[in-house]
Amino acid sequence: MNAFVKHLGQKYSDLAELVKQAHTGHIRLEGDVYVRHGNALAKLFARVLKLPPEGESLRLVVNGYHEVDQMRWEREFDGHRMQSCFRLKGEYLVENMGPVKLWMKLGVEQGVLEYHLSKASLWGITIPRIFAPRLSAYEKEVDHDYVFAVRIDLPILGKLIEYSGKLQLTTI
Numbered sequence: 001m002n003a004f005v006k007h008l009g010q011k012y013s014d015l016a017e018l019v020k021q022a023h024t025g026h027i028r029l030e031g032d033v034y035v036r037h038g039n040a041l042a043k044l045f046a047r048v049l050k051l052p053p054e055g056e057s058l059r060l061v062v063n064g065y066h067e068v069d070q071m072r073w074e075r076e077f078d079g080h081r082m083q084s085c086f087r088l089k090g091e092y093l094v095e096n097m098g099p100v101k102l103w104m105k106l107g108v109e110q111g112v113l114e115y116h117l118s119k120a121s122l123w124g125i126t127i128p129r130i131f132a133p134r135l136s137a138y139e140k141e142v143d144h145d146y147v148f149a150v151r152i153d154l155p156i157l158g159k160l161i162e163y164s165g166k167l168q169l170t171t172i
Helices: 003-014 017-021 040-048
Strands: 026-037 055-066 070-077 080-089 092-097 100-109 112-122 134-142 145-154 158-171
Touching: 003 070, 003 080, 003 092, 003 100, 017 134, 017 145, 017 158, 026 040, 026 145, 040 158, 055 158
Parallel strands: none
Antiparallel strands: 026 055, 026 158, 055 070, 070 080, 080 092, 092 100, 100 112, 112 134, 134 145, 145 158
């Protein structure tokens, strides 16, 4: 059993079959996505955090490795690499992306995987809730495609980044 399955527990069985497959073993997801940033200050912050550049039809390749103690996702948006590692920490699945840590609880609603952000930290310092990012993210299956969307908003700034698309799954 991998870290993702452990975190979801009984809810794992409620996921759409393709979403289950996308979180088992070594996988690759490929397809075209859009990436959008917010205002000029958000664009600057996105660059500092090394988030992917904007584009309406970027090729995204995701290599996922689901192991007992962690889940690693290596994403490449038209050559721009973004990696993260998810580990179990008590009741949370914690995503590490460079200096940022996102403490999440995952849920399943009608076969759709939902990410719920509980807290965030930057360079090891917990961000007070009033300044913390807001996350809206899901994964689902639509007509045999893996469909996902991610949006991160920051207080005052508004949208930092959003990206979404339809991907095809292959196992490695």
